[in-house]
Amino acid sequence: VAEDGPVALAAQIHADGFRAALVGLGGRIVATTPGCETVDADPAKVLGTVVEAGAELLRSTGRRCVGAGLAVPSAVAEPDGLALNPLHLAWPVGEPVRRIFVECVRAAGITGPAFAGNDVNLAALAEHRHGAGRGARDLLCVATGHRGVGGALVLDGRLHTGSSGLALEVGHLTVNPEGRPCHCGSRGCLDVEADPLALLVEAGLDPGPEVSLLQQATDLLRTRYDEPAVRRAAETLIDRLGLGLAGLVNILNPDRIILGGLHRTLLEADPDRLCAVVAARSLWGGQSGGVPILPCTLDHDSLVGAAELAWQPVLDDPLGTLG
Structure with a gap:
């Protein structure tokens, strides 16, 4: 895999802060932002901030982005992407976090699909593919x-x-x-x-x-x-x-x-x-x-799992997606 190849933008929100990262194929973290320690009660404000931090990473590294993934400490109901129990955040129950995340990604000029999921689900996905669960x-x-x-x-x-x-x-x-x-x-x-x-x-x-x-x-x-x-x-x-x-x-x-x-x-x-x-x-x-x-063996496994969501369309159809 090319060292300077495409990356996925990953974002994670938790009770004590949030962070963005760029993740390449194979779960390799290319760059991360410093963790922020304050989570606003307005999901749109938090997601806008973390996406903009990720967009700055993309600009500074010059990497191509295949898409974006978000990990949140809540069950995420499908098919609408609603955060049903963000109990340790001051967010309203049922916030459409996926829609908000998609809007923030588009507003930041980032191309590719955007996804959202529960943080432990995404940690398990990452560990199964690249860590202790292989x-x-x-x-x-x-x-x-x-x-x-x-x-x-x-x-x-x-x-x-x-x-x-x-x-x-x-x-x-x-x-x-x-x-x-x-x-x-x-x-x-x-x-x-x-x-x-x-x-x-x-x-x-x-x-x-x-x-x-x-x-x-x-x-x-x-x-x-x-x-x-x-x-x-x-x-x-x-x-x-x-x-x-x-x-x-x-x-x-x-x-x-x-x-x-x-x-x-x-x-x-x-x-x-x-x-x-x-x-x-x-x-x-x-x-x-x-x-x-x-x-578990991976550092930032929820971030890696969020990136796996964005990488999945590429893995399913590499030429169709990247071509």
Whole structure:
């Protein structure tokens, strides 16, 4: 593949900021913008800003663009591309994020099709093609980034999104019936029992505003894991995560599980405990050595997955698209 070949523009929005990147074939990140730490309550303003940042990358590198992809922390309903539950953003429910993104892409003078999808779905797509999920037929991905917990499934090599794009809302599996109230109206969901905020609270810490919750939780595990309060908090989250994974193993029978965000760090902290919980709690988890549970390996995998959406028409018909 030519080093100076075409790229896709990828954009990602999350609770603590947003970023744009240019991504070549094979998931290779060519250039990225610095991450922005403030997400406006107006989706059009945020998407316009991130697309313009990506357009500046295109101008500065002189690359040809095949299209654009957007990753958002929300289920994206098809066929209209509506963000149904941007719970950790101050965005209205049901915003037409794909239409807004397309309009911003066109306004910036960027050619090619534009797409939008859920960030964990896109992370799973990227990891299946280029990372820890390569070679898996039925791949389950569970991740917690800055807030909440998401999941995705690749079945027989294809991303499974359900009848209208809303499949695998694993964050709303109940893993602690007497636990914290969840944004969905239930209680004790994985979304609020196994994310960065949950770890900090379990450890008895007051999260500070200076650094993202994900960074605070990751630093805690990597620098203070030997402290009894931190270890107990980590074990509590591992047990809750394992309980959720065991239920998913019973239903989905994946041949591999990959974990992203803070869950990757929890796995690295105590892989034996997590695997033991999944094996003990799942019908099939203890047989034949159990289901392999691996950490995600790509940097910015949601960005890479967003770019894969834009690359797909090229992969389907290279001459027709690029000619």
